[in-house]
Amino acid sequence: MKDRLLHLRKQSEALEPNAAQRETLRKSVLAYTEEFLEQIHDYGKAPAFRHEWIQKEETETDPFQAPPLEIDDLMGRLKHELDDEGLNPASGGHLGYIPGGGIYASSLADYIAAVNNKYAGIYFVSPAAVRMEHALLRSTAKLIGYPASSVGNIASGGSIANLICLVSAREALDITPETIRKTVIYSSEHAHHCLHKAVRIGGLKEAVWRDVPLDEHFRMRPERLREMILNDQEEGLRPALLIASAGTTDMGAIDPLQELADIKEEFGMWMHVDAAYGGYFMLLDDLKPRFGGIERSDSAVLDPHKGLFLPYGTGIALVKHPEPVMKAHGYTANYMQDAQSEDLELSPADLSPELTKHFRALRMWLPLRLHGVEPFRAALEEKRLLALYVAEELRKIPQVELLCDPELSVVTFRIAAGDEALNDRLSEELLTSIHNNGRVFLSSSRVNGKYVLRCAILSFRTHLETVDEALQQVRTFAERLPQVVG
Template identity: 45%
Template sequence: MIKKIKELEKISRLLDSGQSQRDKWNAEVLDYSNKFINKLNTSKAYYASEENGKDIYDLDITEQPTKLSTLLESTSKNIDQVGINPASGGHMGYIPGGGLYPSALGDYIAAVNNRYAGVFFAAPGAVRLENMLIRWMCKLMGYPETSTGNLTSGGSIANLVAIVTARESHNLKARDFDKAVIYLSEQAHHSIQKAIRIAGLSEAHIRYIPLDAGLRLSVNELEKAITEDKENDLIPFFINASFGTTNTGAIDPVAPIAAIAKKHKLWFHVDAAYGGFFKLVSEMSSKFEGIEKADSITLDPHKTLFFTFRNWYDPYERQGETLKSLSFLSRLYARHA
């Protein structure tokens, strides 16, 4: 057995590149990156193409190696110069844009050291770093020290976590689902509807509350709907407010909705994936009044903070330590304990 292991070790070491090879690869990738960034001022925001990058299929996975230069050339032709270029200064179509260069370096470091941070003892420093990030975001939103959160693969999963948490908090069972009521506006992100289905709540009543003149969820119509549903022996339990709708950027009136949620004992979730980090802008402080009263909130650093995309897995807890995956760049779901 030992002999076999040593033989396999020799084979596996072929995957380890030496310093000279790494230097060569690094130089090629850095040259590609600098060319891409340095041309952004003159790059198009959209590249029309009849081929739509289909030549990428020429690089199908095979047993034979492909030169890095060939891969980079194909990336430039079939990815960078096809479709939307979100890093372009002329791109204003939707929120994700060019990532900040330091965040790309953070991705590189995380990929190189490849720490497994799903368990505290395996990477305690990495777990602590992630928890520091979560605490910073909780503090930014005015949440108390008893609040907690996790990093997810995206805002859609964060919204799903909120709905499932609300469902469990209200102790809803399958027999209750056809009486449960969820309140949102037609401007709510489509991930909310998907999360409702994934959470098993397809049979729940979904109330699309009308908008006011500012294209925000109407507070008066919301309370009216909740009152009527209670009178009809339904179970109102979840309110979703948008802090920056995708279509118009409108901000639902958070403080009044929080008051209604508290009065009627509903879970109040704020989808702040778009606008949450505008909390860092002092001129926007009045818009955040009452945000700390939300039971849960979704924040998305890849939007307003222009971090790069980074996907990791969900956390759990063990031995008193909060165990979470390491990511400088993911998104936060946080709630009051």
């Protein structure tokens, strides 16, 4: 057996390269990433979007059957396959969906986290990693006005963070199979679709979902919410959960949180605020008052991979009340008895669905401690001003209709040069033209049944010349259209 063990050890040595081998691997990877970053602002060499993927066939071989390749060959594969098709989310030209960018310091943090492989789920196993996460959660809680007793989790993004909050609400409200069909959830048609997924996954799909009507600024109307609640009570239903938005995806709208909080307190409801996109704009003094009332909610979600420009896979869930979070997620197992003997800090594994947990806190902690908060504030203010600039320039184009003034950094618009069917078709043609050009990327949606384009400005690499490129493409397209009649 010893001979076999020695043989197997020899065969597996490649998994632990020596210092010289590590240096060779690093040089190749760094050469690839440096070339990627050096070209990132050249939209000719590194466009924001390539659509050639539609014409490509599957070329990847089975890695469990294929022979090993040299690191330079593998980096070449990444360069010519991964980077040559689809959307480049790291590009400043990414103006679709909700961009973030992925700041460099976070990539170094991820490298460290992968090398030391700290297990960030249990305090007993990695106390410093858990303390770091809790410190970041307390800072975010303080930003939105939550008490220090709040708990939370750095999750993989808004989807899981919203799920954590909604199942915690389920426990706090004591929603059971016997009561769920009389339970009412209030939100709006502009609530992010991950909230509908969270309701379904969290065992709440049999509850009644009400979409509260919106005002002309696409914000929830509190007076209509109150009417709906009173009507539901008369029907013998239980108004239980209110889901508000602080920065909707389509419009960037912030619901009137103070008035909604008044209603939730009047009727004894749980109020959850999805601030995944908008939350970190509270770092700007002139915008913070717009979020007034979020401090009165019971739970909230913010995505550092949006407003703090971190790499994808970073979302924060915050809940004011620890008990329902623990009730929903806490668990014990015999093989974990050593870890359970330590209770100086709550373990993230008891505050989320994850037991195995990536050391995500490091990718948020390192850039904040390295740069301080001021560069983040400056970048957020720049994105806000860029949105106002884009809106101002779009208003000068006769064939363009702006749906409303941007509240944060999303500008939603459409071509308006004829009847509704023609406007939809032309707006879609404009988007196709932008995608075919590839230098910048915008996305589309439907608002009130209308096909619209969204210019979402949130990448730290997006600057004035970027949005000017997008505006010029809109102008060029619009100039070929007839003037708006009337």
